[in-house]
Amino acid sequence: MKTVNLFICLLLGAFCFGQNTAARLTNAINVLEGDEQFKHAILSMYVVDGKTGKVIYDKNSQVGLAPASCQKVVTSASAFELLGKDFHYTTYIGKDYPADNKYDAGCLFVIGDGDPTLGSWRWESTNDTTVFSKIVVSLKKQKLNSFGENLIIQDYLYGVTPLPEGWIWQDIGNYYGAACFGFNWHENQFDLILQPGQAVGYPAEVITEKPFLYDVTINNNITTGKPGSGDNGYIYSSPYSNVLFTKGTVPLQKESFVISGSIPNPSNVFKNGLMNILAKNNITFKGTAFSGNESIINDHPVHIATHLIDSIFSPSLDSMNYWFLKKSVNLYGEAFLKSIWVKKKGFGTRENNYVQAIETVKDFWKTNGIDPSALNIIDGSGLSPANRVTTNALVTIMQYAKQQNWFSSFYNALPEINGLKMKDGYISGVRSFTGYVKSKTGDEYTFSFIVNNFDGSAGTVREKMWKLLDILK
Numbered sequence: 028m029k030t031v032n033l034f035i036c037l038l039l040g041a042f043c044f045g046q047n048t049a050a051r052l053t054n055a056i057n058v059l060e061g062d063e064q065f066k067h068a069i070l071s072m073y074v075v076d077g078k079t080g081k082v083i084y085d086k087n088s089q090v091g092l093a094p095a096s097c098q099k100v101v102t103s104a105s106a107f108e109l110l111g112k113d114f115h116y117t118t119y120i121g122k123d124y125p126a127d128n129k130y131d132a133g134c135l136f137v138i139g140d141g142d143p144t145l146g147s148w149r150w151e152s153t154n155d156t157t158v159f160s161k162i163v164v165s166l167k168k169q170k171l172n173s174f175g176e177n178l179i180i181q182d183y184l185y186g187v188t189p190l191p192e193g194w195i196w197q198d199i200g201n202y203y204g205a206a207c208f209g210f211n212w213h214e215n216q217f218d219l220i221l222q223p224g225q226a227v228g229y230p231a232e233v234i235t236e237k238p239f240l241y242d243v244t245i246n247n248n249i250t251t252g253k254p255g256s257g258d259n260g261y262i263y264s265s266p267y268s269n270v271l272f273t274k275g276t277v278p279l280q281k282e283s284f285v286i287s288g289s290i291p292n293p294s295n296v297f298k299n300g301l302m303n304i305l306a307k308n309n310i311t312f313k314g315t316a317f318s319g320n321e322s323i324i325n326d327h328p329v330h331i332a333t334h335l336i337d338s339i340f341s342p343s344l345d346s347m348n349y350w351f352l353k354k355s356v357n358l359y360g361e362a363f364l365k366s367i368w369v370k371k372k373g374f375g376t377r378e379n380n381y382v383q384a385i386e387t388v389k390d391f392w393k394t395n396g397i398d399p400s401a402l403n404i405i406d407g408s409g410l411s412p413a414n415r416v417t418t419n420a421l422v423t424i425m426q427y428a429k430q431q432n433w434f435s436s437f438y439n440a441l442p443e444i445n446g447l448k449m450k451d452g453y454i455s456g457v458r459s460f461t462g463y464v465k466s467k468t469g470d471e472y473t474f475s476f477i478v479n480n481f482d483g484s485a486g487t488v489r490e491k492m493w494k495l496l497d498i499l500k
Contacts (some may be wrong), residue, residue, distance in 0.1 A: 104428050132174050135166075143361075174310075181332075
């Protein structure tokens with residue numbers, strides 16, 4: 028009898044605590060809605076019991092809002108399910124026969140599979156030195172030292188338009204707005220190295236860029252700001268552009284200062300870098316180097332390899348996903364999304380691969396109880412301000428993930444922020460958090476919290492949202 032009474036008391040305690048949590052969240056949301064920063068904002072929050080799925084709190088959970096980078100949990104879970112934890116990209120090295128027998132081969136081909144990690148500094152196996160070395164070693168092993176024609180980068184797997192609709196001009200020239208091509212290099216990111224001027228207001232001089240962009244003019248308008256003012260420099264460009272524009276400020280200091288941009292044409296950077304390495308290793312070409320997309324854009328014939336001689340593998344998806352969620356690398360999300368469609372159909376479909384990939388993702392989640400209209404998405408990373416996702420859908424996906432054999436990889440990749448295991452998101456006017464928490468009393472919650480159209484400082488909004496989330500601890 029005592030055991031039964033104890034069990035009932037524990038149940039009542041848990042029930043009362045759940046009620047108390049809901050009441051505290053309600054009061055906290057009411058306070059936020061009365062805050063001047065949220066006067067014209069829309070708030071959505073959805074919290075469920077992580078073990079049972081029982082709804083603890085619901086505020087506008089069926090209203091679609093811009094989720095910013097919290098959308099990455101959708102792409103991540105979709106990639107685990109539709110590509111697989113052990114999925115990897117394969118970049119092929121190929122050749123064709125020479126027209127003149129005095130050469131070892133005709134063209135050398137590097138065939139892109141959409142790998143977002145090729146040339147990345149995050150793994151030793153993917154960095155530019157390792158990749159270039161592997162190609163040289165492979166050619167030497169095959170006794171391919173002279174090519175009678177050209178180096179060709181096949182980069183057209185996803186067509187010639189690498190950006191999703193809805194990305195804005197202010198973003199796409201900066202590193203986080205890098206487009207996803209059929210061939211990617213160095214995460215399609217370059218560092219622009221600047222020397223601040225001698226005083227506030229003086230021009231900041233461009234020293235160089237790494238990796239070197241080749242055939243690109245930088246129209247620099249960045250000036251020197253106050254000491255300690257941070258990175259307020261912006262780069263404006265678009266895919267295939269040969270002119271970059273910069274504006275804004277970098278802080279006054281004696282040392283150089285680095286801002287990062289998106290490479291307009293990664294195939295161009297790679298092919299020039301590879302040609303230099305090959306020349307140093309006495310591997311020669313009678314012709315030049317160009318990419319498949321260049322041929323398509325200029326209405327020239329597209330050459331295809333007749334023989335594959337080697338391949339370069341990316342890290343596995345669970346390893347890539349770690350950086351995708353932990354460091355919010357947008358390029359990886361776009362690559363995952365496009366790969367979902369390629370895996371389903373076996374090929375890219377030129378200009379509409381984004382639309383069809385998104386339909387594939389929405390169809391999958393529809394079979395798992397999420398209305399397609401609750402995932403009104405345009406891209407894989409959440410960068411577009413036109414994305415609309417409900418907090419209910421995000422929590423449903425997070426709960427689904429807990430039941431899968433890949434969950435540990437997914438969970439470990441989530442950042443730990445303010446003592447909570449959660450993905451965060453931020454674009455203009457948007458702050459979002461989605462994740463898991465275990466309270467001091469042992470209760471587990473899965474939650475999503477999004478605010479759109481707030482006013483004033485994004486940092487202040489973040490602190491206010493964190494304070495509310497502390498209720499779940």
